[in-house]
Amino acid sequence: MSGMKRNLVLALAVAAAVAAPSAFATNGYFSHGYGMKSKGMAGVGVALPQDSLAAATNPAGMAFVGNRMDFGLDWFRPNRNTQVVGNAAPANNIDYDASDKIDFFIPEFGYNHMVSSNMSLGVSVYGNGGMNTSYKRNITLFSSTNSAGVDLAQVIVAPTIAMKLGSSNAVGLSVNLAYQRFKATGLQNFDNAAQSSSPGNVTDNGYDNSTGTGLRVGWTGKVSSALTLGATYQTKTNMGKFDKYKGLFAQQGDFDIPASAAVGLAFQASPKTVIAFDVEQIYYSKVKAVSNPLGPVSGGGVLANQLGTDNGAGFGWQDITVYKLGFSTEVNKDLTVRAGWNHGEQPIPATQTFFNLLAPGVMKDHLTLGATWTTAKNSELTVSYMHALNNKVEGTNSIPASFGGGNANLEMDQNSLGVAYAWKM
Numbered sequence: 001m002s003g004m005k006r007n008l009v010l011a012l013a014v015a016a017a018v019a020a021p022s023a024f025a026t027n028g029y030f031s032h033g034y035g036m037k038s039k040g041m042a043g044v045g046v047a048l049p050q051d052s053l054a055a056a057t058n059p060a061g062m063a064f065v066g067n068r069m070d071f072g073l074d075w076f077r078p079n080r081n082t083q084v085v086g087n088a089a090p091a092n093n094i095d096y097d098a099s100d101k102i103d104f105f106i107p108e109f110g111y112n113h114m115v116s117s118n119m120s121l122g123v124s125v126y127g128n129g130g131m132n133t134s135y136k137r138n139i140t141l142f143s144s145t146n147s148a149g150v151d152l153a154q155v156i157v158a159p160t161i162a163m164k165l166g167s168s169n170a171v172g173l174s175v176n177l178a179y180q181r182f183k184a185t186g187l188q189n190f191d192n193a194a195q196s197s198s199p200g201n202v203t204d205n206g207y208d209n210s211t212g213t214g215l216r217v218g219w220t221g222k223v224s225s226a227l228t229l230g231a232t233y234q235t236k237t238n239m240g241k242f243d244k245y246k247g248l249f250a251q252q253g254d255f256d257i258p259a260s261a262a263v264g265l266a267f268q269a270s271p272k273t274v275i276a277f278d279v280e281q282i283y284y285s286k287v288k289a290v291s292n293p294l295g296p297v298s299g300g301g302v303l304a305n306q307l308g309t310d311n312g313a314g315f316g317w318q319d320i321t322v323y324k325l326g327f328s329t330e331v332n333k334d335l336t337v338r339a340g341w342n343h344g345e346q347p348i349p350a351t352q353t354f355f356n357l358l359a360p361g362v363m364k365d366h367l368t369l370g371a372t373w374t375t376a377k378n379s380e381l382t383v384s385y386m387h388a389l390n391n392k393v394e395g396t397n398s399i400p401a402s403f404g405g406g407n408a409n410l411e412m413d414q415n416s417l418g419v420a421y422a423w424k425m
Contacts, residue, residue: 026363026388026414027322027344028282029152030260033057033368034126035108036072036420040370040384041326042340044276046264047220047230048326051382051422052110055124055160057262058218058232059172062112062120063162072382072420074106079413080133082357084141086406087399092140093406098149098360100134108420118164128154128178128257131359138186139357141403146204148186150358154257155179156237158216169221176216178237178257181209184248184358190307191247197308198247205244212239214257226268233261236286249289250312258290259283264324272330280324284317284347291317294355294400315359316352320345326368338370338384346391353395353408360410365389380422388414 026032033043035053045054049061051070080098087093112122131152139148155178162172187203189195196202214237220230237257246253264278285291292305292314305313322344330336346362370384395407 026366026386027280027342028284028317028320028347028361029131029359030128030282031126032342032366032386032388033324034124035070035110036074036382036384036418037338037370037372039074039386039416039418040338040340040368040382041276041328042324042342042366042368044264044266044278044324044326044340046218046232046262046278047228048264048266048274048276049220051420052112052122053108053124053126055110055122055158055162055172055174055216056126056156058220058230058264059158059160059174059216060162060170060218060220060230060232062122062160062172063118063164063170064220065112065120067114067425068110068112068422069425070108070110070420070422072108072418074108074416074418076104076106076416077102077414078104078132080360081411082360083409084139084399084406085409087141088404088406089140092404096139096357097136098133098357100136100147100149101132104132120160120162122160122162124156124158124160124174126156126158128156131361133358133360135186141189141354141399142357143186143188143203146186146188148358150182150184151207152182153180168223169219172218174216176214176234176237178212178214178239179209180211180239180255180257181207182242182245182255183207184245187248195307196247197306197312198252201243201245201247201253202307203248208242208244210240210242210255212237212256214238228266230264230266231262233259235259236283247308249308250292250314251288251310252308255289256287258287274328276324276326276328278324280322282320282322285319288312289314291315293352313355315355316349317347317361318349320347334374336372338368338372340368342366342368346393348393348410350393350396351398353393353398353410354400354403356410357408360393360412362391362393362410362412363388363414364391366414378424380424382420382422384416384418386414386416388412
């Protein structure tokens with residue numbers, strides 16, 4: 001790679017990492033897919049690498065995408081609405097609009113270079129989801145004065161090596177270099193010695209950030225002329241602690257990125273049509289800040305599950321399984337169209353909706369469309385669209401009696417429109 005190309009790759013990777021904004025992703029807080037081609041097919045890609053973002057799904061796929069560079073931008077619009085019902089204080093029983101900020105622009109970048117006919121080196125830069133709620137007013141159960149909200153953004157830079165084993169199989173390894181930042185506002189009712197192990201480090205401290213490292217490994221193999229299989233596993237990414245919020249998150253501000261595993265297949269139904277199917281498991285239960293239940297947080301007394309302690313209260317998220325089904329058809333030599341359906345379990349139990357007024361990640365079903373045009377001999381233009389169908393989770397005994405009881409209800413729908421340009425080299 002020439003010095004000019006090397007500098008361009010580095011500049012684009014850094015720009016994507018710095019620019020990656022907060023958003024609310026769709027399978028819990030993971031994106032429904034990575035790379036615009038994958039996103040147009042509901043996020044499939046374990047056995048169907050299509051561009052240099054392939055390492056975000058399965059690093060083995062980079063051995064089959066050739067020499068290329070991809071840069072994309074997603075316009076993401078999540079509509080978040082919540083309500084409190086049945087509370088002892090009638091003034092608390094209102095609907096809340098959590099979408100004071102609704103437009104997010106999420107960049108992605110990939111580069112892949114075939115060192116030899118059997119080995120590739122590349123890098124994929126992508127947002128690993130995030131959370132954002134920006135209420136137009138304070139949630140009175142959380143604070144009597146300040147507007148509530150959280151803002152979590154995560155970006156991963158994944159240097160990747162992939163190697164073909166013969167003509168049909170490949171293995172790959174990515175080192176996930178992760179950066180995240182977070183802030184919370186409007187949680188004053190939890191910022192005291194009764195509720196938190198570190199008062200003053202719960203809310204309204206501006207942004208804090210942390211970094212960490214994890215691994216992703218993968219395999220893909222063609223088992224017949226029409227069928228390709230794949231498998232991948234991502235370790236938990238151990239992140240540094242959010243010191244400014246060590247009184248909010250369990251384990252003194254620890255907020256790791258959970259492990260995940262996926263298997264997939266791609267079936268060549270005809271010379272021009274591919275059907276792909278992935279199943280992914282996301283292990284939210286292995287990250288205490290995300291999975292610990294809120295528990296019996298009360299209006300007084302030091303609690304075993306005090307916020308910020310080793311086993312501190314959290315959001316109560318459970319592991320989820322996600323199913324992705326995608327279709328791709330070559331209309332002619334210059335146009336390929338795509339469609340897909342992504343169905344995932346939502347991670348929030350009905351008993352845990354109260355704290356999840358801050359993180360209402362309740363999406364289940366996503367419909368996608370996409371297309372790629374060959375715009376010149378060595379370039380492509382890809383677009384993708386996603387609509388996540390409205391879903392509502394009604395709480396069941398979710399607000400503690402010490403906060404007046406009742407329930408919190410969570411509701412969301414989403415749309416995104418993305419575009420990517422690729423250069424083949």
